[in-house]
Amino acid sequence: MPSPNDEDRLARRSAFLAGARACLPLLPGILPFGMVCGAAAAGAGLSLGQSFALSWLVFAGSSQIVAAQLFASGAPGWVIIATGWAVNLRFMMYSAALAPHFRGFSGPRRWLAAYLLTDQAFAVTLARILDGRPGASWFYLGIAATLWLLWQISSLAGILLGALIPQSWSVDFVVALTFIGVLAPLLRDRNMIAAAVAGGGAAVLLDLPMKLNLMAAAVAGVAAALLLEKLWPKSQSGA
Amino acid sequence: MAEIAVWGVIAALGAATFATRLSFIALFAQTELPRWLRRVLYYVPPAVLAAIVAPQLLSGAPGQHAAPDAPRVVAALLALAIAWRTRSTLLTIGLGMAALWGMRALL
Incomplete structure (x- = not known):
């Protein structure tokens, strides 16, 4: 007869494997993006x-x-760090949302879970939590670790093979299309659209020294959405 | 940029990014995310993503002399519609690139 300890281990294992399997539908998006x-x-x-x-x-x-783009354009190091960090600020939001589910984890496991945090691992795990299914923390580790591995493999492929693609194919446009693919599902309400329009507009119109355009555009986009939210709070439909 | 400086920037960006991930999972595990910060963070992704995409639709660098590049703008709008309807990254990239190449071949 299995001891409670063994049952616990089995439940963790099956949640972890379910997470790993949940990567499959994400592959067509992850692999080209990594490359x-x-x-x-x-x-x-x-x-x-x-x-x-x-x-x-x-x-x-x-x-x-x-x-990468800022390195290529010769931006100062601190601008690269600050801009890249601003792009990643959303992880704080994910970190706060998942934190209650990692309370059972030891210190090192929490650090590992944090290191593996991505948009996709967060979104899929949150959907499972909202469905009311158990084992969210081990499911999360399963999907997040598998995504990490696939990401490193596809990145390496892109690093090694990227230079073989001719310039005339305009493959740089794949970057814009990838971001459009991530952006489109976010445009669910008026305030999100305002943030995108103001951010995009500011990025095109501003010509700031040291490649600070992107940082300034992000601030403009967030400010526009907050302003709209404040002026017409009633029709707000966001979360 | 010097070799060692590039390494420093990569390491610092890695550490800063890790700190955002670690924030509420480990560092302030007992703290709730303040409401105002939640509102700000909620709007960061669309603002940043649009700010990354928009300059790539111009024929030059952002500023006074840049003009919209018609094939790229049309292909981007088409891709936005496809992404909105299908939620498929592969279709968005595939049809967007096909549209760009098609217009380049015709014009």
């Missing part, structure tokens, strides 16, 4: 080691691409 990020870093003139370090130390596609 684009790897190719962007190598294309910006970073060495193989540096490009790969960006992939596993930062491990966040949008900010990896932004950092």
